[in-house]
Amino acid sequence: MNDQAYPDALKPQYRLHWYTIERVLGQGGFGITYLARDTNLDQLVAIKEYLPVEVVARGEDGRVRSRGDGQRDRYRWGLDRFIQEARTLARFDHPSIVRVHSVFEFNGTAYMVMRFEEGENFGALLERRGTLPEKELLRVLLPILDGLELVHGAGFIHRDIKPDNIHIRADGSPVLLDFGSARHALGKSRTLTILVAPGYAPFEQYGSNSENQGPWTDIYGLGATCYRAITGTPPLDAITRSKGILGSTREVLVPARTIGSGRYSGQLLAAMDHALEFAEKGRPQTVAEWRREILGEVIAKNAAPAAPERSVPVAPEKVAPPAVPPPAFPAPAVPPDHARAGWSGARAPIAWGVAGAAAGAIAIAVFLQMDNPRRDQEEKVKKEQLELDKELTRIQDEIKRSGLELKSLQKEREFDVKRVQEEKERLAELQKQAEKLRTAAAAPRKPSPEPAPLTKPRPRPEMVPIPPSPTPVPLTLAPLVELEPGEAPPVVAMAKPKPAPQADPLAKAEGALARGDYAGAREILVPLAQGGNTQAQVRLAEMYASGQGVSRNYIQAYIWYSLAARGGSTTAPADRDRMARLLQPVEVKQADKVVEGMRAR
Amino acid sequence: MVTRVFMVRGGRWLAGWCAVLAMLAAGCITDAQKRGAIDDINKAFRVDYEAILAEKGTRVYKVTRAEAYDAVRVSLARLGMIVEAQDPVLGYVNVYAPAPRPLSVEEWQQAAAADLPRTREIIGPHVGIYRHFFNFEATGLETVISGTVVQGPAGTEISFTARMRETAPPQSGFPRREYLPPTAVRMGLDKMWTEVEREFKATYRRP
Numbered sequence: 173m174n175d176q177a178y179p180d181a182l183k184p185q186y187r188l189h190w191y192t193i194e195r196v197l198g199q200g201g202f203g204i205t206y207l208a209r210d211t212n213l214d215q216l217v218a219i220k221e222y223l224p225v226e227v228v229a230r231g232e233d234g235r236v237r238s239r240g241d242g243q244r245d246r247y248r249w250g251l252d253r254f255i256q257e258a259r260t261l262a263r264f265d266h267p268s269i270v271r272v273h274s275v276f277e278f279n280g281t282a283y284m285v286m287r288f289e290e291g292e293n294f295g296a297l298l299e300r301r302g303t304l305p306e307k308e309l310l311r312v313l314l315p316i317l318d319g320l321e322l323v324h325g326a327g328f329i330h331r332d333i334k335p336d337n338i339h340i341r342a343d344g345s346p347v348l349l350d351f352g353s354a355r356h357a358l359g360k361s362r363t364l365t366i367l368v369a370p371g372y373a374p375f376e377q378y379g380s381n382s383e384n385q386g387p388w389t390d391i392y393g394l395g396a397t398c399y400r401a402i403t404g405t406p407p408l409d410a411i412t413r414s415k416g417i418l419g420s421t422r423e424v425l426v427p428a429r430t431i432g433s434g435r436y437s438g439q440l441l442a443a444m445d446h447a448l449e450f451a452e453k454g455r456p457q458t459v460a461e462w463r464r465e466i467l468g469e470v471i472a473k474n475a476a477p478a479a480p481e482r483s484v485p486v487a488p489e490k491v492a493p494p495a496v497p498p499p500a501f502p503a504p505a506v507p508p509d510h511a512r513a514g515w516s517g518a519r520a521p522i523a524w525g526v527a528g529a530a531a532g533a534i535a536i537a538v539f540l541q542m543d544n545p546r547r548d549q550e551e552k553v554k555k556e557q558l559e560l561d562k563e564l565t566r567i568q569d570e571i572k573r574s575g576l577e578l579k580s581l582q583k584e585r586e587f588d589v590k591r592v593q594e595e596k597e598r599l600a601e602l603q604k605q606a607e608k609l610r611t612a613a614a615a616p617r618k619p620s621p622e623p624a625p626l627t628k629p630r631p632r633p634e635m636v637p638i639p640p641s642p643t644p645v646p647l648t649l650a651p652l653v654e655l656e657p658g659e660a661p662p663v664v665a666m667a668k669p670k671p672a673p674q675a676d677p678l679a680k681a682e683g684a685l686a687r688g689d690y691a692g693a694r695e696i697l698v699p700l701a702q703g704g705n706t707q708a709q710v711r712l713a714e715m716y717a718s719g720q721g722v723s724r725n726y727i728q729a730y731i732w733y734s735l736a737a738r739g740g741s742t743t744a745p746a747d748r749d750r751m752a753r754l755l756q757p758v759e760v761k762q763a764d765k766v767v768e769g770m771r772a773r
Numbered sequence: 774m775v776t777r778v779f780m781v782r783g784g785r786w787l788a789g790w791c792a793v794l795a796m797l798a799a800g801c802i803t804d805a806q807k808r809g810a811i812d813d814i815n816k817a818f819r820v821d822y823e824a825i826l827a828e829k830g831t832r833v834y835k836v837t838r839a840e841a842y843d844a845v846r847v848s849l850a851r852l853g854m855i856v857e858a859q860d861p862v863l864g865y866v867n868v869y870a871p872a873p874r875p876l877s878v879e880e881w882q883q884a885a886a887a888d889l890p891r892t893r894e895i896i897g898p899h900v901g902i903y904r905h906f907f908n909f910e911a912t913g914l915e916t917v918i919s920g921t922v923v924q925g926p927a928g929t930e931i932s933f934t935a936r937m938r939e940t941a942p943p944q945s946g947f948p949r950r951e952y953l954p955p956t957a958v959r960m961g962l963d964k965m966w967t968e969v970e971r972e973f974k975a976t977y978r979r980p
Contacts, residue, residue: 177939184808194804702862725858725867727919756819756951758826759934762921766863769923 178204179726179754180223180230188278191219191285202250207288216288217273222254222281225718229750236281240590240743251282257351258284260328268319270339270349289349291342294397295335304401306436312338312346313398313466319348320394321459324387331385333393334372335400371406372396375414376452388455391462395447395455402432402444413450439465442472597742678707685711690721701732709736710744717751726754727763734767802900810896810907811950817895818952825955826934829962833928836973838864841929842922844976848968849875854918864922872914872937875961885909888954909954913941916953918965933965 178196181204186193191208197218198205208219227243227250228236238244258275261284265271271287294312298304304312316338323330330337330351337350374392376384400406407413408425425448429441443465449455456462456472465472677696684693694715700708713732716725733748752760802810834841839861846856846866852875854868873881885908893904900907915938923930935953953961 698860723857723867727867728858728860728863728865731863731865756822756934756936758823758830759919759936762919762932762934765923765930765932766865766921769864769925773924 180204180225182206182221182234186234188219188283189276191217193219203254208285210285218286218288220284220286222251222283224250228281229747230279231746232749232753235279254284255282258282260326261351263326264319264322266319266322267345268315268347269323270347270351289339289341289347291340293336294338294340294346297340298335298401298404302404306440309398309401310440310466311344312340312401313394314463316346316348316394317459317463317466320387320390321463324390324459329385329387330390330393331377332369332373333390333397334369334406335397336369338397369393370409370411371400373410374452374455375410375450378410384452386452387458388452391447391456391459392452395444398440398444399428399448402428402436402441407448410450437468439468439472446472594742598740678705678711681708681711685720690715694721701735704735704739706736706739706741706744709733709739710741710747713744713747713751717747726751727759730755730760730763731766731770734763735770738767738771802903806899810899813895813899814892815951817891818950818955821955822952822958825958825962829959829966830934831930831932832966832969833925833930834973835928838922838924838929840973840976841931842866844969844972845920845922845931848965848972849918849920851968851972852964854916857917864924866920866922867917868920869915869917869938871940872916873957874916875918875964876957880960880964881957884954884957884960887956892954913939915940916961918961931969933962935961 178199181196181199182188182193184193184195188208190212191210194207194209194216196204197207202224203220203222205218205220208217209215210217223230223236224247227247228238230236238247255275255277258272261270262272262275270289273285273287275282275284277283320330328351330348332350333348337348339347339349341347372393374389377389396407413425427441428436428444428448429438432441432444443456443462446465447455447462456465461470464470677700681693681696681700684690684696694712697708697712697715701712709732713729713736714720715722716729716732718724730748730751733744733751736744737748755763836844842861842864846859849866849868850856854870854875856866857869858867859865876884889907889909892909893907896907897904916935917938918933918935921932923932935958936951937953
């Protein structure tokens with residue numbers, strides 16, 4: 173395995189107490205899972221390392237450190253949740269729940285040691301097979317329900333149920349992996365939409381408030397997993413569904429009972445549709461309740477006749493038609509005996525038909541006549557409803573826009589605070605140099621052949637205070653030593669005060685990054701970085717290091733970190749060294765030449 | 774990274790059998806043995822690679838930086854490489870293509886044939902007789918080349934480095950190597966310099 177694909181991962185043969193890392197099993201945004209060997213018991217284990225790369229980086233010594241002071245609390249909070257999750261999981265001993273052996277802190281982060289399960293990921297299995305027959309699906313679903321019931325009973329919710337988080341052992345039994353504490357870890361401030369699995373996460377998981385989450389949240393995830401298993405595609409994501417529901421009062425998700433009719437039992441399809449109800453209150457509230465629906469012990473609350481009750485456009489190539497088309501109307505009633513007695517022979521059906529048609533025509537005419545005012549009323553209500561829907565959409569857009577602006581402003585503020593801090597540090601450095609300068613100036617000079625002219629006492633240099641406001645402060649330096657006219661300045665190397673970085677374009681770039689407009693951010697950052705702005709250089713380097721909006725390129729990241737380090741960035745040297753470890757020594761030399769070339773220019 | 778070539782000119786069935794045998798052979802070797810073998814190849818190839826780059830990886834031309842940069846880009850494109858990242862201000866260009874590009878299949882077979890005996894010798898102490906089943910794999914790999922252009926006192930300095938990038942897991946069961954076979958590096962560099970100089974001559978009529 174080439175671990176260059178996982179630059180943040182621990183190297184093979186790395187020792188974590190008595191565990192030896194063998195290789196990386198996978199990496200997500202919140203951590204890396206390794207295959208490791210327990211050298212005491214001589215058995216393979218899976219070890220999950222808490223490593224949210226957004227807020228931490230690994231140092232040369234393997235230790236994990238937060239990317240800045242601002243991230244430290246966030247990281248610690250997430251780490252505590254990770255450890256807590258491990259402790260909670262360790263209490264469960266169920267074949268369908270991943271077995272946690274232990275958890276320990278090491279390298280500035282935490283490691284969760286789990287049983288290594290061989291077999292196939294359920295997501296991969298579905299990818300390979302497309303759909304599953306009911307029997308096989310139940311063989312996966314029911315054991316998972318048993319395990320989940322145990323977990324829910326302990327007041328714990330998985331929050332990330334999807335095919336990729338279910339593992340199928342060689343004997344066909346399933347095991348639920350990857351509980352969602354990691355999401356909590358960054359959920360405090362990170363956009364939640366990127367923390368949930370689209371299609372498998374219910375609408376309540378898109379909000380920052382977790383109060384309305386519960387067993388029904390996991391039931392939705394499992395319902396969606398079943399939907400994927402019978403249709404070949406996951407359900408529409410909850411946001412799209414919400415737009416459908418709020419925008420037109422019509423459900424846009426094709427119900428399972430429409431797609432799976434004739435191929436799967438009605439009770440299973442009804443239970444799936446119940447689990448996939450948009451509103452959390454509309455779903456089964458407990459696993460036990462849902463299991464009873466699946467097994468047909470009770471009828472799902474939303475169980476309906478086989479005909480789709482929701483008026484939805486259905487792509488014909490995607491949806492299998494029901495095996496037996498449901499009758500559009502109830503079967504005609506058998507005519508009563510006394511009627512049959514009065515009409516006999518071949519004329520009887522004709523007479524019945526004529527009479528029926530006449531009665532129908534009269535009924536329609538009467539209905540149309542009588543129903544006009546009611547229809548007007550309905551149209552009026554519909555119109556009002558439409559207006560209200562439009563207003564609601566407008567308000568939703570407004571909220572979304574405000575959210576984005578707020579986020580952008582928060583980023584700008586964070587950046588400003590960081591910059592003020594850097595300027596303070598730079599000022600402190602200059603203060604030190606000023607002190608040296610004063611010492612040098614006050615030192616007795618060698619007697620010169622001619623008496624030196626008297627000089628006035630030199631006033632103490634005044635340092636410009638940094639106001640507490642986060643608004644950008646241009647760094648100005650008061651003259652350190654007042655010289656007499658004609659007096660040569662003392663020969664002490666002075667750091668040339670750098671011009672303050674342009675706050676506005678950088679803030680704009682940060683705003684663009686927050687909005688996910690990487691191309692826009694890059695357009696702003698590149699000229700700034702080329703012009704020597706260290707903040708822009710660091711930001712650009714980060715983009716190249718993470719592949720954010722650009723092709724991941726460690727050489728470019730190394731070059732920009734190096735330039736920023738030379739420009740005085742305090743964080744860049746460590747990041748530059750981290751990049752260097754990912755490059756070949758000759759590539760580092762090559763990049764160093766580019767840096768030299770840039771400096772020379 | 775491991776690159777494989779079938780030097781057998783016979784039918785595809787023979788190549789297929791070789792692959793099966795190689796896989797079977799790889800299955801008989803423990804992971805630790807494979808790792809040890811690949812580590813040794815990496816060490817040896819790295820020494821060669823760095824020596825080759827010291828000798829052939831950098832050249833200085835009496836042209837401007839912009840002229841050199843353009844020539845590098847054009848030459849690499851002419852060799853079938855695709856630009857992945859570029860920054861003319863830095864003087865950096867990064868290109869890639871499915872292996873064995875920039876070498877042709879024939880050139881690659883030639884390079885692999887030249888390096889295979891030594892490679893098998895290197896891994897012999899780890900895998901014993903199974904060394905004979907080791908081959909270079911060219912599938913599931915991309916060649917990635919980084920070119921830089923820096924203005925120096927004597928002229929404009931052009932440098933190249935190369936590495937392999939994995940796009941699919943290896944079929945052989947052996948882990949991927951990090952360094953390219955030395956003969957392939959040498960041949961690749963020769964090809965690139967030839968193209969660069971051809972470009973200079975064609976455009977500016979000065980080497």
